[in-house]
Amino acid sequence: MSCPAGVDPKLWRSLRNGTGRAIGDFDLIKDGDRICVGISGGKDSLTLLMLLKELQQRAPIHYELLPVTVDAGFPGFNTAAIHDFVAALGLKLVIEQTDHAELITTKLRPGSSYCSFCARLKRGALYGAARRLGCNLLALGHHRDDFIETLLLNQFFIGTLKAMAAKTVCDTGDITVIRPLVYLAEEDILTTVRQAGITAVSCNCPVADVDQQRQRMKQLLRRLEQDIPQIKNSLLAALGNVQPRHLLDNHLHKDDTQCA
Numbered sequence: 001m002s003c004p005a006g007v008d009p010k011l012w013r014s015l016r017n018g019t020g021r022a023i024g025d026f027d028l029i030k031d032g033d034r035i036c037v038g039i040s041g042g043k044d045s046l047t048l049l050m051l052l053k054e055l056q057q058r059a060p061i062h063y064e065l066l067p068v069t070v071d072a073g074f075p076g077f078n079t080a081a082i083h084d085f086v087a088a089l090g091l092k093l094v095i096e097q098t099d100h101a102e103l104i105t106t107k108l109r110p111g112s113s114y115c116s117f118c119a120r121l122k123r124g125a126l127y128g129a130a131r132r133l134g135c136n137l138l139a140l141g142h143h144r145d146d147f148i149e150t151l152l153l154n155q156f157f158i159g160t161l162k163a164m165a166a167k168t169v170c171d172t173g174d175i176t177v178i179r180p181l182v183y184l185a186e187e188d189i190l191t192t193v194r195q196a197g198i199t200a201v202s203c204n205c206p207v208a209d210v211d212q213q214r215q216r217m218k219q220l221l222r223r224l225e226q227d228i229p230q231i232k233n234s235l236l237a238a239l240g241n242v243q244p245r246h247l248l249d250n251h252l253h254k255d256d257t258q259c260a
Contacts, residue, residue: 016055020055021183022166029063029137033063033064034066035065036068037049037052037066038070038139039093040069040201041201045140046193047193048139048141069094073097073101074203079095082201096125096129098121104121118205126138140177140179143184144182145232147239148236153213153214156217165177
């Protein structure tokens with residue numbers, strides 16, 4: 001595919017180049033890879049699929065795209081709309097039907113996070129689908145802002161210096177998770193979807209969009225951007241410019257005898 005109809009070609013080129021740069025910088029995709037692409041129906045995953053499809057047509061290597069949607073069983077989730085979107089790209093959607101909605105209701109412990117439990121279940125379903133389809137990669141639509149917000153959430157509420165990785169191997173070692181949108185700004189993805197006239201699909205989760213802690217991070221960053229316009233790019237750059245000798249984790253420098 002080329003630039004989607006209605007989308008500013010300069011914006012689309014920027015998104016495509018940013019995704020290609022991430023693939024190159026982190027060695028995300030190789031010749032012969034089979035990529036399970038997690039499609040929630042939201043703006044990020046739909047944009048991810050469009051970009052991977054275009055790059056697939058331009059790349060000097062061959063890789064396969066297998067879009068997968070996890071249906072958690074929330075009433076009203078419109079998988080038909082996702083199916084039509086995927087079909088328009090010349091791809092076939094795989095739907096993983098689960099009973100996650102019921103499972104969360106019956107198994108969620110008091111005080112535990114609904115969203116975290118749901119995310120773990122969904123990730124497990126995607127791993128299962130990837131294995132069944134013979135995929136070695138699982139592509140997810142986390143963008144620059146997700147990385148930064150996760151970094152701040154872990155620092156502010158958990159006390160750990162951690163965000164996400166652009167490429168990480170799952171515990172069983174057979175599936176590698178990749179996040180090709182790491183360099184892309186959420187606002188650019190949102191603009192692209194709006195210009196293209198694409199309607200994002202909600203999973204109809206009963207607690208969707210009530211992650212108050214993450215919303216607080218978004219608001220904080222918006223305020224800081226008024227005085228520090230490049231703060232998000234700087235925070236993302238910090239994730240790739242770690243100075244272990246200047247941190248307090250003794251496991252990082254037990255044998256460090258040099259003066260700082």
